[in-house]
Amino acid sequence: MEIPLTGTVVIAGAGPVGLFLASELRLAGVEAVVLERSPKANEHTVGGTLHARTADLFDQRGIMDTLRAGNPPLWPRLHFASYWLDLAPHMEDEYSLLLPQQYTEEMLEAHATELGADIRRGHTCVSLTQDADGVTVGVRADSGDYELRGAYLVGCDGGDSTVRELAAFPVQESGPRWYGLLADVESIEGDWHPGNYPGGQFAVIRSPHEGGPSRIMTLEFNETTQPPPADQPVSVEEVIASTERITGRTPVVGEVQWLHRYTNTTREAENYRQGRVFVAGDAAHLHVAFAGHGLSTGLHDAANLGWKLAAVLDGRAPDSLLDTYDEERRPVGHRACVFTQSQMALLTQGQQLDILRQLFTDLVKLPEVNHHLITTVTDVRYALDGAEKEDTHPLLGRPVPNQLVKDADGQATAVAEALRAGRGVLIDLTDGAAALPDTSGRRGHLDSVSRGPADAVDATALLVRPDGFVAWAATADTGNDGLEPALRRWFGDTA
Structure with a gap:
């Protein structure tokens, strides 16, 4: 029997979302225990891209430089279904980095461990009960089963989430079921054209390193091809058969180094909170992996939830603050699911869809359509205090502008220092002329920064939450109207 840890947040799943949530909690001084069924860290890459919004988030926490040290190349292309979108006008804000996910996970685990998170590999959540004071989690491990008591439980345990089910x-x-395979092989003979085929999607990615493996990627989404049972190991014969169905060709491959199968349907939790239990990442919104959007959306779930849990546990905020996690993040997760489902629809074969695709070929050439498709998932705005109204400040509910986080030389600013510590920040953009209220009564979770005006930021002051989103914005015309209610809502009353 585990000793009760009443102020602890228990996290199921040590993927990127669970590890980042653990780091967010530790930044705020909250104990975090991460339960991961796999006995060892992932040694192979499932995903291979890191979106700009994820890089921005990591920059705000001061951990992106670790990943940039390997000089990951920029990926200058983005596809929507079978259409390549023009990223050139948007590369400053909408790029992707070619970065194997295993490196991201390694960095996040090291970061969480350094901050003091308790990561327990080979420990699986098998039961849960919750009451008014906390959650009791049943854990199975080789060393023996036990129970763990925490204030909250967060399921970051993937599309087939045990926590979500329990x-x-x-x-x-x-939507249709997708059936995908990944195979890292020593070699594959011949030239293979990546793209869409009558039977699905297929690609071969050659390693940029001499002697490195080539990756075969297949993806089928139809109702006629049924994947093998989940407990059946993946075989090279399965990869060859899938390639044949998609391309009509039989691949000749060298030694197989790694195989992986992924199959599911689009799944959305109808709410992200059930009492003291939450879901995040794929456990909350599972969709087929396109363009790194699933990883980015899940990590922002963690950023949104972590500081709110800490504020409630510290007594600075009412329990109702946790309801805003569902209110803010569920529309984002839904939009990501719709976005990927619409792509699968366009990739489905059929005469009627062929006609639609002819029209779409012309539409994507329009700059407005191109921009919309590029930013549909990543251009997030929370409906904070009427942010959806036309007369509100355009930054309200949006991420803090990057030029306030880094200076012209790419160096971290005082705003970044506050966000790196997991605190919010009240930014005076008038060098003191705005006469903002004293925030010393909220010291420890809210900093004040005074600086001059910033290019392209039409504001005299901004209140930024710990997750990097603007909670209040002022202009010379509005003054400090609405600041006190925003401070109380997001940062509690003064001490």
Whole structure:
């Protein structure tokens, strides 16, 4: 029997989302225990891109430089279904980095461990009960089963989430089933054209390193091809058969180094909170992996939830603050699911869809359509205090502008220093002329920074939450109107 840890947040899943959430909690001084069923860290890459919004988030926490040290190349292309979108006008804000996910996970685990998170590999959540004061989690491990008591439990345990099932989260399942395979092989003979085929999607990615493996990627989404049972190991014969169905060709491959199967349907939790239990990442919104959007959306789930849990546990905020996690993040997760489902629809074969694709070929050439498709998932704005109204400040509910986080030389600013510590920040953009209120009563979770005006930031002051989103914005015309209510809502009353 584990000794109760009443102020602890228990996290199921040590993927990127669970590890980042653990780091966010530790930044705020909250104990975090991470339960991961796998006995060792992932040694192979499933995903291979890191989106700009993720890089921005990591920059705000001061951990992106570790990943940049390897000089990951920029990926200058983005596809929507079978259409390549023009990123050139948007590369400053909408790029992707070619970065194997295993490196991201290694960095996040090292970061969480350094901050003091308790990561328990080979420990699986098998049961849970919750009451008014906390959650009791049943854990299975080789060293023996035990129970763990925490204030909250967060399921970051993937598309087939055990936590989501045990807590009886209602789930909407929709769209065609996808069936994908990844194979790292010593070699593959011949030239292979990556793209869309009558039977699905296929690609071969050659290693940029001499002697490195080539990756075969297949993706089928139809109702006629049924994947093998989940407990059946992946074989090279399965990869060859899938390639044949998609391309009509039989690949000749060298020694196989790694195989992976992924199959599911789009799943959305109808709510992200059930009492003291939450879901995040794929456990909350599972969709087929396109363009790194799933990773980016999940990591921002963690950034949104972590500081709110800490504020409630510290007594600085009411329990209702946790409801804003669902209110803010569920629309984002839904949009990501719709975005990927619409791509699968366009990739489906059929005469009627061929006609639609002819029209779409012309539409994507329009700059407005191109920009919309590039930013549909990543251009997030929370509906904070009427942010959806036309007369509100355009930055309200949006991420803090990057030029306030880094200076012209790429160096971290005082705003970045506050965010790196997991604190919010009240930014005076008038060098003191704005006469903002004293924030010393909220010291420890809110900093004040005074500086001059910033290019392209039409504001005299901004209140930024710990997750980097603007919670209040002022201009010379509005003054400090609305600041005190925003401070109380997001940072509690003064001490």
